[in-house]
Amino acid sequence: MENLIDKIRRHEARCGIIGLGYVGLPLALEFARAGFRVTGIDVDRGKVDAIMAGRSYVVDVSDAEIAEQVAAGRLMATSDFAAIAELDTVNICVPTPLRKTKDPDLTFVVSAVNEIRRHLRRGQLVILESTTYPGTTEEVVLPALEASGLQVGRDFCLAFSPERIDPGNPQFNTRNIPKVVGGVTPACTEMAAALYAECVDQVIPVSSTRVAEMVKLLENTFRSVNIGLVNEIALMSHALGVDVWEVIDAAKTKPFGFMAFYPGPGLGGHCIPIDPFYLSWKAKMNGFEPRFIELAGHINESMPRFVVEKITDALNRHKKSVRGSRVHILGVAYKAGVNDIRESPALNVMKILTDKGAMLSYSDPYIPAIREEGLCLDSLPQKNGWLANIDCVVVLTAHREFDYGSVVESAPLVVDTRNALQGYRGENIVRL
Ligand SMILES: NC(=O)c1ccc[n+]([C@@H]2O[C@H](COP(=O)([O-])OP(=O)(O)OC[C@H]3O[C@@H](n4cnc5c(N)ncnc54)[C@H](O)[C@@H]3O)[C@@H](O)[C@H]2O)c1
Structure with a gap:
């Protein structure tokens, strides 16, 4: 050697x-x-x-x-x-x-x-x-x-x-x-x-x-659990009528002892939604029942349904039902700036909306087409009039390439799950 x-x-x-x-x-x-x-x-x-x-x-x-x-x-x-x-x-x-x-x-x-x-x-x-x-x-x-x-x-x-x-x-x-x-x-x-x-x-x-194997699982479990925590704080804030994004922005000014995590429509990608369950499985095989991993998993997996609830309520206020409404998804990659749709929460949100009878379209400069989870859609280019006839736009991935200004101007309703519309005001904006 x-x-x-x-x-x-x-x-x-x-x-x-x-x-x-x-x-x-x-x-x-x-x-x-x-x-x-x-x-x-x-x-x-x-x-x-x-x-x-x-x-x-x-x-x-x-x-x-x-x-x-x-x-x-x-x-x-x-x-x-x-x-x-x-x-x-x-x-x-x-x-x-x-x-x-x-x-x-x-x-x-x-x-x-x-x-x-x-x-x-x-x-x-x-x-x-x-x-x-x-x-x-x-x-x-x-x-x-x-x-x-x-x-x-x-x-x-x-x-x-x-x-x-x-x-x-x-x-x-x-x-x-x-x-x-x-x-x-x-x-x-x-x-x-x-x-x-x-x-x-x-x-x-x-x-x-x-030890080397466990290091990676600690890192990704840390993310999954903290995202689960902040997602639960988002659900709680909703119930309490508090803007969770404003809370996080203020909390992160603390120079020590706090690390900002952000809520969203759920976990995606090949790592965070998966890796903690490798650890959980092995722990169970050794007679140890992990609690944080499972709990964070439940909360994170519930987020697509919460997003659909937000969309349903928003449409309801406009006297519309999900069935028959034209819903346009902005961003389907599991996170901004990547061409990866594996485990993306967008797939879950879109599947639930389809099951409820919504008519779906989407735009994502990184994902030209979706052919999975029973979905068969091509990305619509962002050009003049691209949101004409749309009842509700849902921001699921905050790609930098999107022209959020024109979205806020032209869509009758925008449900923003990523705080991408921070800085924009409008009666038509609904935040997570
Ligand atoms: N994607 C990430 O951000 C990331 C980050 C850190 C760690 N990881 C881990 O790294 C590993 C790989 O992830 P990835 O995202 O690169 O996956 P990937 O799917 O992008 O790439 C894996 C590649 O392996 C090939 N492959 C599958 N079986 C093979 C075989 N038997 N022989 C040769 N090639 C084979 C596939 O064709 C594919 O090209 C996973 O364990 C993942 O959890 C991924």
Whole structure:
């Protein structure tokens, strides 16, 4: 294994990334920019072809960044797992969704690990980056890799390092977010830390894979619970006739001991609504009944219905029923500035409205079409008269690209769940 650490320091190690999505593609580019030769492996041939053609499908990555690394021979993509045999390091960045029962679905991790085992050889470093419950690396990945006959620490290294990127965040990226690393053995931690040290600004070694796995779940549970809390405060404020946004704006002037979280139509994306349930599942398997995670989950999941209640009440005041009303959704991505609709609360809000008989349309510069949850809609461009004949506009994602002034001017009713209309006044505005 000593040979590998030298190769890493000389940037001669061949790096591989399995899973080239929101996490894997930026990581592959970071390794390539550091001077490593990187092979990305993905089962999605569309992504492989896009990379080889210098085309990006991730908001934070430009076509030029990919094209530059491909042209320099530092980045290539393939769907052929035989490429693993040529690699010195392999980072696994595949999805970790939940089943309908809210149990972890490790199918993608298991399938990637089985491919690695088929091609594993002495002197390789394997790092799991997919978010998962504490114990996955040692209970699931390690036995699968050791079934090859090779032994961890002696023949190959294995570590866990959570990915902490925040898509659409212009300030923090793969390079400047500190990288937490925990190996199965101290030598594994050292090896993984050495690799990341070449391409990220700061590496934080921890004592085990379990700690590294739990770090990510603490971070995302912290967000889920605090968003659940502020959503409950929003529901309470509604009952008390208080403007929750004004309360938060004033509270956040406290220079210590308070961190602002904002209410909204619910949680979305591949992380916050999902990851805490990985922890909750594992805790239950060990006889511990987690309460905060479940409670926050209930409150956050109730928000789409609350939004629909707000829309219903607003239309009612205009002597209209939801059935037959034309409701236009502004923004369906799970958050501003991203082209990701996974788990977006907009899908729930739209499904409930459709079930109630509303006639839906939407605009989202990042999501050209929706073909899921029984919805089949194309994004309407924002042009003159785009809101003519609409009974109610609902802001679900506060993209900067929207012309909120014209929305307030032309829509008879606007339900704003994101405080996007802060600063606008009008009888037609209803806030969450
Ligand atoms: N998206 C985020 O903001 C974010 C942030 C931090 C951590 N994470 C975690 O990182 C992991 C990946 O998330 P993502 O958002 O990049 O997912 P993604 O769906 O964008 O990308 C995953 C990629 O893996 C590919 N894939 C699936 N199975 C494969 C297999 N067996 N072999 C090769 N490729 C395979 C898919 O085709 C896809 O391109 C998840 O565990 C997620 O929780 C995501």
